[in-house]
Amino acid sequence: MDESLRQQFVRTVQDFTAMTGIYLPDDVEKRLRELRQSESIENAKTMYDCMIEDLSLAKQLHRPLCQDTGVLQYFVEVGTEFPYLADIESVLVEAARKATLETPLRPNVVEPLGEHNTGDNTGYGAPYIEYDLVPGGSDLRLRMYMAGGGCSLPGRSKVLMPLEGVEGIKKFVYQTILDWGVNACPPLCVGIGLGTCAATSAMLSKKALLRPIGTRSQYPEVAKLEDEIQAGLDSLGIAPLGFGGSHTVLNVNIEAAAHHPATLGVGITTGCWATRRGEIIIHKDLTSEIISHKKALEV
Amino acid sequence: MKKVLTTPVTYEQIKDLKIGDTVYLTGMLATCRDSGHKRVVKEKVMPENFEFKDGAIIHAGPIVGKDENGKQYMVSIGPTTSRRMEAAEADFIEQTGIRVIIGKGGMLEKTTEACKKFGAIHCAYPGGCAVVAAQEVEELQGVEWMDLGMPEALWIMKVKEFGPLVVSIDTEGNNLFENNTKIFKERFDKLV
Ligand code: SF4
Numbered sequence: 001m002d003e004s005l006r007q008q009f010v011r012t013v014q015d016f017t018a019m020t021g022i023y024l025p026d027d028v029e030k031r032l033r034e035l036r037q038s039e040s041i042e043n044a045k046t047m048y049d050c051m052i053e054d055l056s057l058a059k060q061l062h063r064p065l066c067q068d069t070g071v072l073q074y075f076v077e078v079g080t081e082f083p084y085l086a087d088i089e090s091v092l093v094e095a096a097r098k099a100t101l102e103t104p105l106r107p108n109v110v111e112p113l114g115e116h117n118t119g120d121n122t123g124y125g126a127p128y129i130e131y132d133l134v135p136g137g138s139d140l141r142l143r144m145y146m147a148g149g150g151c152s153l154p155g156r157s158k159v160l161m162p163l164e165g166v167e168g169i170k171k172f173v174y175q176t177i178l179d180w181g182v183n184a185c186p187p188l189c190v191g192i193g194l195g196t197c198a199a200t201s202a203m204l205s206k207k208a209l210l211r212p213i214g215t216r217s218q219y220p221e222v223a224k225l226e227d228e229i230q231a232g233l234d235s236l237g238i239a240p241l242g243f244g245g246s247h248t249v250l251n252v253n254i255e256a257a258a259h260h261p262a263t264l265g266v267g268i269t270t271g272c273w274a275t276r277r278g279e280i281i282i283h284k285d286l287t288s289e290i291i292s293h294k295k296a297l298e299v
Numbered sequence: 300m301k302k303v304l305t306t307p308v309t310y311e312q313i314k315d316l317k318i319g320d321t322v323y324l325t326g327m328l329a330t331c332r333d334s335g336h337k338r339v340v341k342e343k344v345m346p347e348n349f350e351f352k353d354g355a356i357i358h359a360g361p362i363v364g365k366d367e368n369g370k371q372y373m374v375s376i377g378p379t380t381s382r383r384m385e386a387a388e389a390d391f392i393e394q395t396g397i398r399v400i401i402g403k404g405g406m407l408e409k410t411t412e413a414c415k416k417f418g419a420i421h422c423a424y425p426g427g428c429a430v431v432a433a434q435e436v437e438e439l440q441g442v443e444w445m446d447l448g449m450p451e452a453l454w455i456m457k458v459k460e461f462g463p464l465v466v467s468i469d470t471e472g473n474n475l476f477e478n479n480t481k482i483f484k485e486r487f488d489k490l491v
Binding site: 043046047050051053054057058061063064065066067068069104105106107108110115116117119149150153167170171174175178182183185232235236237238240241242243244272273274 | 319321334359360361362364374375376377379380382403404405423425426427428429430431433434447448449450451463465476479480482483484486487490491
């Protein structure tokens with residue numbers, strides 16, 4: 001690909017990455033403000049106010065709203081007619097490096113089993129990149145997520161006996177959030193995946209986390225479970241930040257797949273009050289459109 | 300009125316504080332997290348330009364930037380999960396005489412006992428509110444142990460009314476998050 005076009009491509013992804021660290025996506029900020037409004041406990045209000053002040057200071061000073069800008073994860077959905085298929089990987093890596101050094105984001109990535117920090121958030125398998133091909137399409141739909149440490153800690157995946165059923169799923173989720181929720185900076189976004197094995201359930205739970213707040217599963221039974229688990233978790237009252245209040249979560253999403261009748265795989269992935277995810281569409285002429293942060297970028 | 304602790308922090312300053320109280324910190328503060336704790340407790344290495352005794356640390360890994368003149372400044376700093384330091388913190392308190400430990404969430408039994416025995420407190424700063432915190436750093440005075448990387452290095456800061464800090468372990472050995480955990484657990488038991 002032509003070098004100046006390549007630089008344009010890198011710039012777009014770099015800016016998109018920096019933006020994801022500085023602003024919350026519209027749905028998360030909206031929901032956070034709603035929780036603040038509905039909160040009645042004084043101490044809890046103070047904590048929400050501190051978060052909301054943090055959001056405006058981050059915007060104003062153009063700085064990452066949380067110091068833990070995570071490990072950068074990109075989810076690529078690309079049309080087979082997108083002209084720069086072969087360049088995507090190197091562009092994402094370069095954009096991640098530049099966004100880290102120039103925004104700056106925190107260089108988190110350390111080498112496997114070591115303390116040696118690579119200094120720019122790249123390394124083997126970092127940034128994390130996942131691909132989905134869209135036959136015949138010509139756009140690149142790029143989503144990203146900043147996987148912070150604290151909010152990644154509760155993540156787990158387990159295969160239940162099918163007989164444990166919905167009650168088993170609920171208990172596993174409630175127990176996990178009870179044990180690990182406080183340190184993940186609640187109110188949380190909870191993604192739950194239901195599949196056959198531990199691996200696919202975990203992947204589905206990530207997909208669930210990436211789905212915007214306010215969307216519900218297309219399967220009525222699953223959508224009902226989303227509501228029930230959300231209500232159940234809220235009744236624990238862990239948010240904000242484990243100090244205790246009227247909520248625990250910003251949202252619960254479930255992605256369920258058709259599965260083996262002898263297993264009930266359940267994956268859990270959590271995001272914090274500062275769930276930083278972004279979505280951009282990049283067209284084949286490299287013009288682009290931000291989907292996730294329309295409101296955040298208005299001012 | 301804001302209750303402000305000033306470094307060096309004496310036992311007198313903290314002995315009447317109770318869990319749930321909100322305080323602020325003025326003076327010197329250093330970041331110290333996983334690898335830093337290992338260095339102090341296991342390798343018995345102390346920083347050259349920071350006094351832990353009667354001092355304050357924060358479990359945090361900041362983002363540090365450089366301004367136009369090449370001077371380093373705090374871009375964003377928020378607390379990291381204190382529970383990760385549980386295995387080392389009691390020894391850290393005993394060996395260093397640290398007085399105020401700031402972090403995210405609570406800590407467990409061993410740290411609680413050490414706080415009671417040696418006269419220290421643990422405070423929770425609202426996790427993630429990193430730009431608010433950075434604005435309360437007046438000056439970045441230095442850094443040690445850069446070989447551990449930016450998040451793990453020991454950053455030495457001069458802070459002004461750093462907070463809100465909610466006392467989570469007091470000198471009598473009360474533990475706010477342990478108490479809350481019991482409440483959450485009771486609600487959980489009703490649910491399942
Ligand atoms: S859990 Fe989220 S808000 Fe809290 S410190 Fe980690 S990344 Fe920041």
